[in-house]
Amino acid sequence: MTGREEILHLLAKYHRFILGCHLHPDGDAIGSLLALGLALETAGKDVAMVVPGGVPVIYRFLEGTEKILPAPSLTPEVIIALDCADRERLLLPETVFASGAPVINIDHHLSNSMFGDFNHVFPEAAATGEIVHDLLIGGGFALDKRIAEAIYTAVATDTGFFRFSNTSGRVFALAAGLVATYGISPSRIAEEVYEERSYDSLRLLGEVLSTLRLAEDGKVAWMAMSRQLMVLYPVPLEETENFVNSTISIRGVEVGLFFKEVGPEETKVSWRSKIAVDVSRLAAHFGGGGHARAAGCTIKAPLAQAIDQVLLLLREYYAGAGLKNTAEEERERV
Ligand SMILES: [Mn+2]
Known part of the structure; x- marks a missing residue:
């Protein structure tokens, strides 16, 4: 250092x-x-x-x-x-x-x-x-x-814009x-x-929001963007960066996920969390990283498989001891 x-x-x-x-x-x-x-x-x-x-x-x-x-x-x-x-x-x-x-x-x-x-x-x-x-x-x-x-x-x-826990x-x-x-x-x-979005990017968000689903008794929310949609609405990738925040805005949701199909065997995953879960650790399972509240990873798998893999990890996480130490983790982090 x-x-x-x-x-x-x-x-x-x-x-x-x-x-x-x-x-x-x-x-x-x-x-x-x-x-x-x-x-x-x-x-x-x-x-x-x-x-x-x-x-x-x-x-x-x-x-x-x-x-x-x-x-x-x-x-x-x-x-x-x-x-x-x-x-x-x-x-x-x-x-x-x-x-x-x-x-x-x-x-x-x-x-x-x-x-x-x-x-x-x-x-x-x-x-x-x-x-x-x-x-x-x-x-x-x-x-x-x-x-x-x-x-x-x-x-x-x-x-x-001065809202996150950091x-x-x-x-x-x-x-x-x-x-x-x-x-x-x-x-x-x-x-x-x-507040300077293109018409196409809002239309794309509408399509993506229609894929929104809950998992783990409403603690996890996810949505996905296929390559088909990206072709239909050609917007710069950075205009889709904030889409993931819609998932975490749902009451009761602790982990929000946004899957982007970037290739036939490649899916990018954006992770967001509220207070309970350190998503950088979960993203690290797939070789990714980031911060406790916002992380990312790329999975070498088709969209549907990537979704399955991530949801399986979250099932294991919620079934296991993962949540026990969250209060402690939170204190360390502040
Ligand atoms: Mn930064």
């Missing part, structure tokens, strides 16, 4: 940086990448912010995202991974690693595999954006409105400071991220 001073030393010492984030980037991935990238650039460094598939449409309102490129534009002295739990999910071309440059891993996933040469990982942080903010302040980097908006977006999206006093203090100092607009950011 690498302390703040060592990381700041590396940021000060080197000049050419490549920044990357996790596959299917969310608001925290894009926000923390952008905040650190812009701050390093302002400090006179050469920075390549890289997202091979491009920035998801809903985050393109952030000023500076136009500087994020699909491929690296320089040979790095340092590679920085943001909000990424493991090396396999890091969205950077393999050629980048041929440079032999050291990797700094900045993240907050409990399941982080510590794949970096320097690992700056704090599971207690609500968002990677919070860790980046701490680094920028500690290193005396100049913040501006663009950077403030990026950090705010990172923290706001990873806390479900919404701490620290998070409110950080957000309040950014709003007061840089004059950013929380309502505008919320609108851009949550």
Whole structure:
């Protein structure tokens, strides 16, 4: 584990940086990448912010995202991974690693595999954006409105706009400071991220909601999106990211699941939970991970089989000792 001073030393010492984030980037991935990238650039460094598939449409309102490129534009002295739990999910071309440059891993996933040469990982942080903010302040980097908006977006999206259990006093203090100092607009950011859907994406949600089912005496809710539906309603995958939250909004439901058929033998599963269940542990059974309240995994099986496998695991979970220690787990986590 690498302390703040060592990381700041590396940021000060080197000049050419490549920044990357996790596959299917969310608001925290894009926000923390952008905040650190812009701050390093302002400090006179050469920075390549890289997202091979491009920035998801809903985050393109952030000023500076136009500087994020699909491929690296320089040979790095340092590679920085943001909000990424493991090396396999890091969205950077393999050629980048041929440079032999050291990797700094900045993240907050409990399941982080510590794949970096320097690992700056704090599971207690609500968002990677919070860790980046701490680094920028500690290193005396100049913040501006663009950077403030990026950090705010990172923290706001990873806390479900200040609703999830990771919404701490620290998070409110950080957000309040950014709003007061840089004059950013929380309502505008919320609108851009949550209230700018396409017609097709709402129609698709309607179709997906019609697959909604309960299991385990109403403690589990799941729904599924077939490839057929995705062809019928061609919307960017990130516009389906929040669909899973409908499952967990049902009274009495503890675990919410959303299955996406991404290939004939490949199903992505999004997991959500309320207070009782640590879904990162359950997703880990399928090689996935994430946080206690939000996790993900990919199962190499057709949609129907993947659903069966996950529901079977949950049956075992609820039948076994899994629930006994939840109150304890909850206390440890806060
Ligand atoms: Mn995050």
